[in-house]
Structures are given as structure tokens and as C-alpha cells.
Amino acid sequence: MSVPPRLVPSLCSTALGFAALCTPNFATAQIEARQIAAEALVEPAQTVACTLTDGSDAQCLEVTVKYVPDTLEVGPFCPATLDDVGGIWDWDGEAAGLYRIDGDFLRMLSDLGYTFYDDAGEVAVFDIRTEGPTSDHDCINASYDTSVEMTMLIPMTPVMADSATDLGTVAKVGLSLNGVPIFADAPSVLDRNHMPALDVCAGHVDPGGWYHYHGTATDMETVYGAADMQLSCANAIQDAKAQFGYAFDGHAIMGSLEADGSVPRGLDDCGGHMHGDTYHYHASAEFPNLPTCLVGEQAVDNFSTTAAQGIGSARGDTGPPSEGRPDFSAIAQRLGVEESALANAIEAAGGRDADLGAVAATLGVDENALRAALPGPDR
Numbered sequence: 001m002s003v004p005p006r007l008v009p010s011l012c013s014t015a016l017g018f019a020a021l022c023t024p025n026f027a028t029a030q031i032e033a034r035q036i037a038a039e040a041l042v043e044p045a046q047t048v049a050c051t052l053t054d055g056s057d058a059q060c061l062e063v064t065v066k067y068v069p070d071t072l073e074v075g076p077f078c079p080a081t082l083d084d085v086g087g088i089w090d091w092d093g094e095a096a097g098l099y100r101i102d103g104d105f106l107r108m109l110s111d112l113g114y115t116f117y118d119d120a121g122e123v124a125v126f127d128i129r130t131e132g133p134t135s136d137h138d139c140i141n142a143s144y145d146t147s148v149e150m151t152m153l154i155p156m157t158p159v160m161a162d163s164a165t166d167l168g169t170v171a172k173v174g175l176s177l178n179g180v181p182i183f184a185d186a187p188s189v190l191d192r193n194h195m196p197a198l199d200v201c202a203g204h205v206d207p208g209g210w211y212h213y214h215g216t217a218t219d220m221e222t223v224y225g226a227a228d229m230q231l232s233c234a235n236a237i238q239d240a241k242a243q244f245g246y247a248f249d250g251h252a253i254m255g256s257l258e259a260d261g262s263v264p265r266g267l268d269d270c271g272g273h274m275h276g277d278t279y280h281y282h283a284s285a286e287f288p289n290l291p292t293c294l295v296g297e298q299a300v301d302n303f304s305t306t307a308a309q310g311i312g313s314a315r316g317d318t319g320p321p322s323e324g325r326p327d328f329s330a331i332a333q334r335l336g337v338e339e340s341a342l343a344n345a346i347e348a349a350g351g352r353d354a355d356l357g358a359v360a361a362t363l364g365v366d367e368n369a370l371r372a373a374l375p376g377p378d379r
Helices: 103-111 216-227 328-335 339-350 354-362 367-373
Strands: 048-052 057-066 086-091 099-100 125-127 139-143 149-155 160-166 171-177 182-183 204-205 209-211 243-247 252-254 272-275 278-282 292-294 303-305
Touching: 048 149, 086 103, 149 171, 216 243, 278 292, 328 339, 328 367, 354 367
Parallel strands: 125 139, 182 209, 252 278
Antiparallel strands: 048 057, 057 149, 086 099, 149 303, 160 292, 171 182, 171 243, 204 209, 243 252, 272 278
8 A cells, every 4th residue: 555645844943832833845754853842852763663553564763752841831730729720621421511620610510410629619639640539529630750751653654554543532642743642532520530630731640640632732722712712722832734743653633724724624534634645634623632543553562651650651550540540449448348359340240331230249248338339429
């Protein structure tokens, strides 16, 4: 299968405000290491041999980045009280939409059965890197681990796959040009009861202690305009025509407009299209504004980290409840059963939609006691 050349900038600075604010050059077919902001790099990016998911040999750009790029300002995430203002959250329950995390939003959630604050108006917050939740519904912050590094592999020349790869919750999407990893949707409060708050640039800190995006940071003003919100992302220059980064299949991720300011036409299910002889993805005008799937082959083992936990770590998604996973240890203790037995029983009975009667029977506990021990307004 022939692969079209990719869209890359021809004249790019390494300023932290994104290296992509420049003219696209359709004649260039490969990523250039100079496109990734130097302020993010642990060491210069280099070309290495890699294996793609179809088993073929390829050349990849290997990029190792810091826990957060130098001088990049992030946050706030969770507000301390109902009188404070935090970041944003894409609420997917009743009255769904993108909200600023403030007193009005948190009171609305409380009316829907999700109360994140106490009688004094103090918001329940926990550091997911070092501890578990303290109540049924906590807002999640995470502290940095300044020693953490992430290494990513991106194919130098894209290869179209036979079928697209869907991007589910917290799936690996790619790398922004300012050196911040990009992931798909953050976990839903409806699934995990806790809220992994995002800042106004759609980023937050992973349980492993490093910052990443869950949206196209360079085009958040388009999102806020569509949602009638008076907000702006300050850690990325806002330009809907700019390139945001590269997906893990090597294709560029652009803003919601073409480089000439026109509206993209003929977008596929992943949010991309051929523009001339180049395939690239476009951000949408609504959050989350990232590609929903990837059309190309990716490198095997394309994301790893030195972090003690979280995505890409040696331990994987373990340790404190990652991104707000229910605290099975505390629930098991309340029921007087083993944590592994509880987790296995829930999984065997259907996971999130488990038959709690079947779970209780498997564990030999009272169903009402089980429901009382589980988090969530409907238990």
C-alpha cells in the first residue's frame, strides 16, 4: 500500500507555545526531531528501528520527555471550596456538557446524587499518586514526580492499517509538539465516582506523576466558543489552523480549520481526511476534541515510563485507584472479604453492570450490605 507524505511544518520554532505555528510543507514526508519543543526533552530525539503492529520493520522517532516541559504552567484542577474555581469537566450524566468546576457545577452534581463537598463547603480532594479516596465522591489531584520520564515511539513514515483502531477511555493518542503526551477521554464520573479534574488546557497529572493532555490544547478557544464559555488555555498558543502534534500512527493532528482557514471537508469517522496528497486529523469544535480512532499502524511498545504506577509503567494501572477506580481494598474490608475475591466476583458478574445479587452470593455476604459498601448514588 502506498503511503502519502504527511503534513509537517516547514519553518518551526521550538518555543513552548508550540512549534507548529508555521506554514505546512506537503513535500516533506517525515517527522523532524526539531519539531518537538526542546524544553520538554530529556535528551535529543533520535531515529531508531521499531516494529509496527502489523509486524513490519520501520523507523521511528524516539522521544523521551520530562514529567512536564520546563516553564509550562498547568492547573488549577480541583477547587478547595465551593467559593473557589478549578479547571473543567466534561460531564456526561444528566444535563451533560462541558463545565467549569466551580460551586454552581458541584451543587448541580450534588442534586444529581454526586456530592463532592462537605457541610462547610470544602471540596473532597485526594492525591491519586500517593493515596486513595476518602469519600464516595472525591475530586482528583495528583502531585508531580519530578524524576519521571516518558519515552514514545512514532513512525517516521505512516503506514495505513487495514482497519482503524478505536480510542477508548485513556487510550494513547500521540504527542503534542510542546512535548506533552496526549490521551483520549478521561474516565467518567459515572464509571468511577471520582472526578479526575482537567485544567483549562484539558490536561492533568497522571497517577504516575506526569502531565498529559485529554484534548487539543491549541484549539480550546474553539471549544469554549462553541460552549459559550469565557475561558482560554494559556499554556498553548491558540490557533485553530495550527498543528497540535502527532498521533501514534505518525499522522499529524491539526486544529479545527485547515491551514488556509477553511473548514475541513470529507472527514472520516476518525476525524481525519486526505488534504491534497496528505492525510491528517482535525480537532472538533466540541470537547473532547481529539481523533476518535487512528487509521495507521502504530509502533509496538510505543509508550513507556519510569513512573512507579499508571499507564506505561512496569506495574501498569495499579497502586492507588488509578484515575478514580473504586477503592476495592476499603470496600472489601467493610465486607470482611478478600480484595481479590471482591474484584473477581464483580468482574465475573459483569463488571460495571454486575448483578450485585450474584456478587453477594459468590462472596457469601448480604446483598444490602454489599450495596451499602459500594460507592455511587445508585450503589
